[in-house]
Amino acid sequence: MQLDRIDRNILSVLQGEARITNQELADRVGLSPSSCLNRVRKLQDAELIGPYLGIVNLAKLFRSVTVVATVSLKDQSTEAFRCFQEAAQAIPEVVECHVVSGSFDLFMRIVAPDMLRYNAINDQLLDVLPGEVNISSHVVLHTPKEFSGYPLNELWEGYN
Known part of the structure; x- marks a missing residue:
């Protein structure tokens, strides 16, 4: 699947805020809610995102x-x-x-x-x-940095 800038932005936002509403996500990436939802579904179908997990303290x-x-x-x-x-x-x-x-x-x-x-x-x-x-x-005695998602922007820059 070929990803454009908007798809990459959607992935970046969802990685850090999986519970964001579709309306909020659409506003953040500059799409209409229906277009945003279609893109999210395509990303899910391509198994680029999901499953969604809650981080337990x-x-x-x-x-x-x-x-x-x-x-x-x-x-x-x-x-x-x-x-x-x-x-x-x-x-x-x-x-x-x-x-x-x-x-x-x-x-x-x-x-x-x-x-x-x-x-x-x-x-x-x-x-x-x-x-x-x-x-x-x-x-493990102490964890100064927990996993909080992949550095997608840095990885995309290195990929291109």
Whole structure:
């Protein structure tokens, strides 16, 4: 799908304010409400936006521990990666999992109610491929910058 400046503006606005009304969005990007809604629907159909998520403030709800874990697999086969990824996807507390290049194979973010539960998750992941998995855990102490969306304008500038 070819994106023009208006489509890019729509994406930028929705990324930061997913609950904005169509009227407000149309005003911000300089379109009529019906044209704006049509463009948003096309962007959704092309799977360029969505699903829409609400960001939950965990600290205000209850205590939790966030762990960034790096994973190395001794067996570098496609089957070993598939098996480990399926196991990670099945654990709700594994909120992110990335296959990466470099000195380890996967990068995961795990949010658990406490260290006892994190330890159980760690053991569960180690047992996926016994003796073949090395997990290095890093407990998040403070997050000075949360994810708040992609730098779309900077990425578009670099793309052109």
